[in-house]
Amino acid sequence: MPDNFLPAGVEYLRILPEIILTVAGTLIMLLEGLAGDSVKTRNGPGYLALFALVAAIPASLVAGANPGFAFSNLLVIDGFATFFRVLVVVVGILTVLVSFQYLRRENASSSEYFGLILFSVTGQCVMASSNELIMMFIGLEISSISSYVLAGYLRDDKRNNEAAIKYFLLGSFATAFFLYGIAWIYGVTGTTNLDQIRYALLSHDVASSSILVGVAASLMLVGLAFKVSAAPFQIWAPDVYQGAPAPISAFLSAGPKAAAFAIFLRLFMTSFQPISGRWAPFVWSSALLTMVVGNFAALTQSNIKRMLAYSSIANAGYVLVAIATHSAIGTAAAMFYLAAYAFMNVGAFAVVTHFSRQGERFVNIDDLAGLGWKQPVTAALFSVFLLSFVGVPLTGGFFGKFYIFKAALDGGYTWLAILGLLNSAVAAYYYLRILVVMYMKEPGESCENLSPLAPGVSLALWGSALATLVLGIFPSVILNFARGSATLGR
Amino acid sequence: MDAFLFLVLAAIAVVSALNLVVQTHPISSALSLVGVMGSLAVLYLLLGAEFIAAAQMIVYAGAIMVLFIFVIMLLNAGGERLTRRSAYVKIFGVPLMALFLGLVSFVIQAALPRGEMVVFGAFTHGGPADIGRSLFTQYLLPFEVVSVLILIAILGAIVLARKEID
Numbered sequence: 001m002p003d004n005f006l007p008a009g010v011e012y013l014r015i016l017p018e019i020i021l022t023v024a025g026t027l028i029m030l031l032e033g034l035a036g037d038s039v040k041t042r043n044g045p046g047y048l049a050l051f052a053l054v055a056a057i058p059a060s061l062v063a064g065a066n067p068g069f070a071f072s073n074l075l076v077i078d079g080f081a082t083f084f085r086v087l088v089v090v091v092g093i094l095t096v097l098v099s100f101q102y103l104r105r106e107n108a109s110s111s112e113y114f115g116l117i118l119f120s121v122t123g124q125c126v127m128a129s130s131n132e133l134i135m136m137f138i139g140l141e142i143s144s145i146s147s148y149v150l151a152g153y154l155r156d157d158k159r160n161n162e163a164a165i166k167y168f169l170l171g172s173f174a175t176a177f178f179l180y181g182i183a184w185i186y187g188v189t190g191t192t193n194l195d196q197i198r199y200a201l202l203s204h205d206v207a208s209s210s211i212l213v214g215v216a217a218s219l220m221l222v223g224l225a226f227k228v229s230a231a232p233f234q235i236w237a238p239d240v241y242q243g244a245p246a247p248i249s250a251f252l253s254a255g256p257k258a259a260a261f262a263i264f265l266r267l268f269m270t271s272f273q274p275i276s277g278r279w280a281p282f283v284w285s286s287a288l289l290t291m292v293v294g295n296f297a298a299l300t301q302s303n304i305k306r307m308l309a310y311s312s313i314a315n316a317g318y319v320l321v322a323i324a325t326h327s328a329i330g331t332a333a334a335m336f337y338l339a340a341y342a343f344m345n346v347g348a349f350a351v352v353t354h355f356s357r358q359g360e361r362f363v364n365i366d367d368l369a370g371l372g373w374k375q376p377v378t379a380a381l382f383s384v385f386l387l388s389f390v391g392v393p394l395t396g397g398f399f400g401k402f403y404i405f406k407a408a409l410d411g412g413y414t415w416l417a418i419l420g421l422l423n424s425a426v427a428a429y430y431y432l433r434i435l436v437v438m439y440m441k442e443p444g445e446s447c448e449n450l451s452p453l454a455p456g457v458s459l460a461l462w463g464s465a466l467a468t469l470v471l472g473i474f475p476s477v478i479l480n481f482a483r484g485s486a487t488l489g490r
Numbered sequence: 491m492d493a494f495l496f497l498v499l500a501a502i503a504v505v506s507a508l509n510l511v512v513q514t515h516p517i518s519s520a521l522s523l524v525g526v527m528g529s530l531a532v533l534y535l536l537l538g539a540e541f542i543a544a545a546q547m548i549v550y551a552g553a554i555m556v557l558f559i560f561v562i563m564l565l566n567a568g569g570e571r572l573t574r575r576s577a578y579v580k581i582f583g584v585p586l587m588a589l590f591l592g593l594v595s596f597v598i599q600a601a602l603p604r605g606e607m608v609v610f611g612a613f614t615h616g617g618p619a620d621i622g623r624s625l626f627t628q629y630l631l632p633f634e635v636v637s638v639l640i641l642i643a644i645l646g647a648i649v650l651a652r653k654e655i656d
Binding site: 007015018022026029070071072074075112115116119120122123126134135138139141142145146148149152153155164211212215 | 597600601627628629630631632635636638639641642643645646648649650
């Protein structure tokens with residue numbers, strides 16, 4: 001037990017983003033109590049949330065400039081943590097921007113909504129920087145529970161209720177798997193610290209009980225596969241993304257997923273790295289299944305939110321390919337892809353938010369007919385995201401896929417890279433179909449009375465499109481950072 | 491004596507757990523769960539985890555079970571009605587269960603010859619003082635961060651359950 005248990009000042013600096021987000025989230029709740037109904041309809045809570053999230057980016061960078069452990073090694077602030085912290089905070093910013101108009105349109109109160117988003121991002125930041133299974137678990141729970149509530153935020157909407165209850169039941173189930181895995185690994189190694197688990201697995205006395213380690217690792221793998229919607233545990237994702245409010249679908253498929261991948265990578269590349277030969281087959285088979293299930297199911301969807309949900313499953317498959325290579329270059333490729341994916345996915349859902357209108361009436365792909373002529377700017381920005389999903393050069397999606405398949409080739413998974421490429425060829429069909437509908441079909445009644453882009457949505461769309469293009473034209477900016485911070489546990 | 495107590499309580503826990511699943515009325519299931527929780531508490535005590543044993547009794551067997559029963563009575567849930575089981579369950583149920591039990595016994599078999607047995611009374615750091623000390627020193631951060639978790643639980647309950655006034 002440490003004699004001096006009072007945390008040093010620099011340790012507070014290292015959790016500055018979490019502190020800012022938590023304080024702002026609490027303030028939003030207090031604001032509603034103090035100001036009453038007058039705040040409800042105004043944008044106050046949203047602006048406060050936006051301010052806190054924007055402030056959390058420099059805070060993450062300041063924390064990242066002071067790398068090291070914090071709070072008795074429970075957290076580790078390194079490049080990897082900083083990368084994912086900034087990523088989830090940016091996803092939070094984009095979600096908040098998209099949500100202003102949505103909440104006004106659906107006549108919903110805003111303070112709890114933005115409070116929950118801030119707390120969810122806090123949980124994701126904790127996940128990104130945790131160096132300990134207990135912290136990972138608490139971060140995961142904070143992020144998940146606020147997501148369950150957000151998925152059912154419009155309480156009177158049946159689709160919201162369905163999404164929330166499905167997400168809650170299956171999500172809790174997944175967390176239970178993960179927690180049970182933690183209990184097993186603690187039973188075998190006597191520690192929950194990631195580095196110490198790694199040393200224990202490298203030493204010989206634990207090797208004799210390797211079957212127990214295998215059980216622990218598979219339980220955690222199942223729990224995390226649920227959270228990242230990897231096959232065969234993807235079943236919840238289409239229903240949840242379809243039923244949840246559109247901005248929340250954007251948030252769920254980018255933020256919590258990136259954070260879940262962050263703990264996936266950290267756990268399996270540090271603690272379970274000594275047994276990587278044993279978990280890799282499970283990960284690549286899941287990756288293959290996820291890509292196939294996601295892409296082929298997306299082909300037949302008529303609801304655009306459901307199609308994007310299957311597309312997000314397929315994209316999780318590509319990231320799993322990178323993880324299956326269990327190499328530093330694979331980790332860097334996964335990080336890059338998650339960043340590129342977050343922007344294009346949030347962007348696509350932002351367009352859906354804008355287009356669906358009150359009560360989300362227009363969510364079929366055919367409803368988009370003629371959007372290219374009615375609102376050329378919206379359609380053009382949407383096209384950027386769709387082309388990035390396809391993997392056209394000069395977009396982030398191209399380099400994301402390129403680095404992933406290159407990592408697979410370098411890792412000796414040639415056939416996996418080939419199957420992945422074939423899969424993305426299949427995927428091109430359903431993304432390009434939207435382009436065809438937007439530009440080549442006559443505008444129907446669904447394009448009547450389409451209001452111009454709200455400022456928040458517009459800002460989010462332009463920002464995501466710009467980021468997608470920057471990642472496609474200057475990929476080395478992000479990639480070099482990812483490469484520099486991808487060597488975990490060495 | 492310890493081993494005897496352990497065997498008896500473990501048996502009670504397993505039988506109650508089975509009963510929990512088999513019973514068709516929710517109240518009977520809930521009461522079986524009290525049996526599981528209670529016997530687990532004594533098992534914890536046998537292993538020297540005094541604080542966990544007390545928490546198990548007060549929180550799980552006490553508070554949470556009361557909530558369970560409140561909810562069951564509020565919903566006025568009657569007995570479970572058996573529907574015709576689906577074809578999948580009929581065909582795959584028994585073989586999959588057998589496979590699962592086989593797998594579990596294999597894992598236990600493979601892990602057995604480690605020579606490390608639990609000794610009753612060997613662990614003496616499970617008292618409230620020890621738990622409190624580590625909560626406020628080494629595990630200070632999780633202790634604090636859990637408060638955020640509880641806060642969103644409250645917030646979520648308000649969002650999902652409040653009445654619309656306006």
